[in-house]
Amino acid sequence: AQSVTQPDARVTVSEGASLQLRCKYSSSVTPYLFWYVQYPRQGLQLLLKYYSGDPVVQGVNGFEAEFSKSNSSFHLRKASVHWSDSAVYFCAVRGGGYKVVFGSGTRLLVSP
Amino acid sequence: EAAVTQSPRSKVAVTGGKVTLSCHQTNNHDYMYWYRQDTGHGLRLIHYSYVADSTEKGDIPDGYKASRPSQENFSLILELASLSQTAVYFCASSDGTGGAGDQDTQYFGPGTRLLVL
Numbered sequence: 001a002q003s004v005t006q007p008d009a010r011v012t013v014s015e016g017a018s019l020q021l022r023c024k025y026s027s028s029v030t031p032y033l034f035w036y037v038q039y040p041r042q043g044l045q046l047l048l049k050y051y052s053g054d055p056v057v058q059g060v061n062g063f064e065a066e067f068s069k070s071n072s073s074f075h076l077r078k079a080s081v082h083w084s085d086s087a088v089y090f091c092a093v094r095g096g097g098y099k100v101v102f103g104s105g106t107r108l109l110v111s112p
Numbered sequence: 113e114a115a116v117t118q119s120p121r122s123k124v125a126v127t128g129g130k131v132t133l134s135c136h137q138t139n140n141h142d143y144m145y146w147y148r149q150d151t152g153h154g155l156r157l158i159h160y161s162y163v164a165d166s167t168e169k170g171d172i173p174d175g176y177k178a179s180r181p182s183q184e185n186f187s188l189i190l191e192l193a194s195l196s197q198t199a200v201y202f203c204a205s206s207d208g209t210g211g212a213g214d215q216d217t218q219y220f221g222p223g224t225r226l227l228v229l
Contacts, residue, residue: 004154032216034216041222041223043116043202043204043221043222046218049217090155094216099171102147102155102156
C-alpha cells in the first residue's frame with residue numbers, strides 16, 4: 001500500500017524568495033511520484049513526475065523536485081516564486097497498481 | 113490538449129434526492145476516475161473505470177454508483193444524497209497506469225461543487 005504525507009498545510013513565502021514544499025511517501029514497491037498544482041476553482045494539473053534515473057526532475061514554470069529513497073521524500077522546490085504560484089500543491093504516489101494516492105495538499109501563499 | 117469537462121459545475125441537492133454528475137473526455141483515454149475533495153483530505157478515489165461498460169470501486173465507494181456507457185463518458189450517481197456527500201467532485205482521465213511516458217498523467221476536469229441540504 002502507498003501513502004503520502006504533506007506535513008505543511010499552509011506555507012507563506014515572499015515573492016522572489018525560494019520555496020520548498022515537503023512530501024514524504026510510503027510504498028512497498030519502487031514508487032512513481034508526482035506533484036500536481038490546483039489553481040483556484042480549477043482541476044489539478046501535473047507539474048512534474050519521477051519514475052527513475054536522475055533524482056532531480058524538472059517541471060513546468062521553474063519547479064523541480066528531488067527524490068530521496070533513503071529519506072522517502074520527494075520535496076518540491078523553486079528558486080524564486082512569483083505571486084502567480086499561489087495555489088494548492090499535491091504530492092502523489094503510485095505503486096505497482098493502478099491507483100494514485102494523493103496527499104492532503106499544501107496551500108501556498110506568495111506575499112508581495 | 114487533453115480535455116475533461118464536467119457538468120454541472122455546481123449543484124444544490126436535497127437530502128435523499130438523486131444526483132448525477134457527468135464527465136466527458138476527448139482524450140481517447142481508457143482510464144477514468146471519480147474523486148472527491150474535502151478540506152484536509154486531499155483527493156480520495158470513489159470509482160474508476162478502465163473500459164466502457166465496466167466500473168471498479170475505489171477507496172470510498174459507499175453511497176456512490178458509477179456508470180461508463182462509452183469510452184468518453186463517465187457518470188457518478190448518488191442515489192440517496194446525504195449531508196456528508198457535500199464536497200467537490202473531480203473527474204480525471206489517463207491513458208494508462210504505467211510507463212515512463214504520458215500514460216500515467218491524470219488530466220482533471222474543473223470539478224463540480226455539490227452542496228447537499
